[in-house]
Amino acid sequence: MERDIERWRQRAAGLENRVAALESDLEGRKQRIGQLEGERQSLQAKAEDLSRELGEARVALREQEVTLDKERRSTTEKLELLERNRDALKQEFENLANKIFEQKSERFSQQTRTSLDTLLNPFRDQLQDFRKRVEDVYTTETRDRQALRSEIKSLQDLNRQITEEASNLTRALKGDKKIQGNWGELILERVLEKSGLRKGVEYDTQGSYRDGDNQLYRPDVIVHLPDRRNLIVDSKVSLLAYQRWVTEEEDSGAGDEALKQHIDAVRNHIQTLSEKDYSQLHGLHSPDFVLLFMPIEPAFVAAFQQDENLFAEAFERKIIVVTPTTLLATLRTIENIWRYERQSQNARRIAERAGAVYDKLRVFVEAMERLGSQLHTAQGTYDSAMNNLTRGRGNLISQANRFVELGVRVKKELPKAIMDQAEVDDGEESEIADDNDLPDTEEQTIGADNQQE
Structure with missing residues (x-):
């Protein structure tokens, strides 16, 4: 009987140990579920951010389409007004020419016709050139609107492509800072190409400048803005600590340490870049802030989500940290500014040309008035002479x-x-x-x- 009791006690102890093990396993699974839930919330927040950016881009597209449609209608109305004025002037010129031709001899008519052609040909050429410029502006606006729609549609695809390429190249780049820097500049160059800006016109790369102490600086990219302003972009790659964090995140201690090192690396890049006072460089009119480009978006998200003060620290140092997505949106905005600037310049040239056409027309009308007065005087002299004669x-x-x-x-x-x-x-x-x-x-x-x- 005692042996049975002892056996049952041992069995009960074994069951208690098994229950304790199962409870421990359950607690571990609960922790894992909590960790996965946190990752899901992070991914959901990122998806909401992307959706919000897409909505803002769509709103901007609609606003630009409305603006371009108004400008197109205004341009069409101006063109129709010019056409009507041209037809009226043409009719008046024809009537005046017919009246002159009917009153004068064949020789005088030929001379008058030659004189009129000499006066009207430059005016007609200027009208044709003016019409061509208006049509070119309308065609350019239509093409730019279609291109903008395509660029907004491909924005998410480009972001996903760049992110995937960054992840695929991570292992190849690990351990070589020179290759990391070159790769970051390559990604930056590709974003610039996708932005629609022209190299050597709206932006330059690897320029050399000196400050007041004759110290040499080589910013990665200088984006030119209207009114002779410039925007500087420097590429910084923080990869090693981030790679360790991604690899060792299962181990909470090693993963936390790697993430801390990654944040410190980003903070060090911000501090190093802030010490370069680009606004003092000769030949540059740079704003007070500089763009720090991080080509790997997950690395940016990991650092700035973990340390919420990092963005404020960068802003205090006049550094704006951007990723391929945000930089592309910024550059596309600059490209739109340049396009509107070119359209404004075209509008100014059209206005100047219209003023020149008006001045030419005024000179022509004054010449025709003088010609009419002279013809009237000549007719009176002729009639007086004929009266004396006959x-x-x-x-x-x-x-x-x-x-x-x-x-x-x-x-x-x-x-x-x-x-x-x-x-x-x-x-x-x-x-x-x-x-x-x-x-x-x-x-x-x-x-x-x-x-x-």
């Missing part, structure tokens, strides 16, 4: 015709058209008739004298 008592045609009637020999008579227009002076005809009778009178006078003698 009209009125004692006109030149009548007097010249009298010479012929008196027997003056001429080689060729005056044109018949002029003779038909001339008014015959009756008084002069009578005077001519009396003169024809003059010989008889003289004979009578001579006869009387002879009788007296």
Whole structure:
């Protein structure tokens, strides 16, 4: 009986040990479930951030589409107004030319036509050039709007691609800081290419500058902004400690230490970059802050989620930490600014050209007014001369015709058209008739004298 009791006691002790082991295993599984739940919440937060960024990008796209549509309608209305003004001017010019051509001789008409062509050809060329510029601006806006839609659509794909490439290259880059730096600059270059900015125009790489103490600086990228401003981007890769943290996160002690080292490495990069006063470099007009580019987004998330003060410390040191996603969005914004700047410059050139066209038109109208005044004066002078020649008592045609009637020999008579227009002076005809009778009178006078003698 005692042996049975002892056996049952031993069996009960074994069951208690087994229960304790199961409870320990259950506690471990609960901890693991808590850890997985934390990771799930982190991933969910990241997904919500990406969704929010996508929504903001869509809102920006809609706003830009509305703005571009308004600008397109305004440009179309201006083009229609110019077309109507051109047609009206063309009709007025044709009417004026027809009036001039009808009043003047063929030779004078040809000279006038040549003069009008000389005046109108530059004006027509400027109108055609103006119309081409307006059409080019509209085409550029349409193409840029389509390109912007495609870029926003591919933003998430690009982010995922860059993240995957960063993860795949982690093992190859581990242990060689030179290769890490080159790889970070390569990722930065690819983001710049995707942004739409042009190398050598809107941004430059590996430029050399000196400060007041003649110390040499080589920033990775200098992004140019309108109004001769510049934005500096430096690439920094923090990989080794982050890799250890990813590998050893199952072991909480080693994983925590690796994560702390990773955060310290990021903080060290921020401090080192803040000590470079790029705003004092000759030839640069840099803002007060510098962009620190981290090519591995998970490394950025791990550091800044663990240490919430890290971002504030960087901001106090005038450093903005960016990843491929946020840097691409920033660069795309800068590219849009440049595009609007170019459109503004085109609008200014169009306005200047329109002013030049208006000035040319004013000069032409003034010249036409002077020409009309001169033609009116010439017409009056012509009419006065013709009146003196063919009209009125004692006109030149009548007097010249009298010479012929008196027997003056001429080689060729005056044109018949002029003779038909001339008014015959009756008084002069009578005077001519009396003169024809003059010989008889003289004979009578001579006869009387002879009788007296």
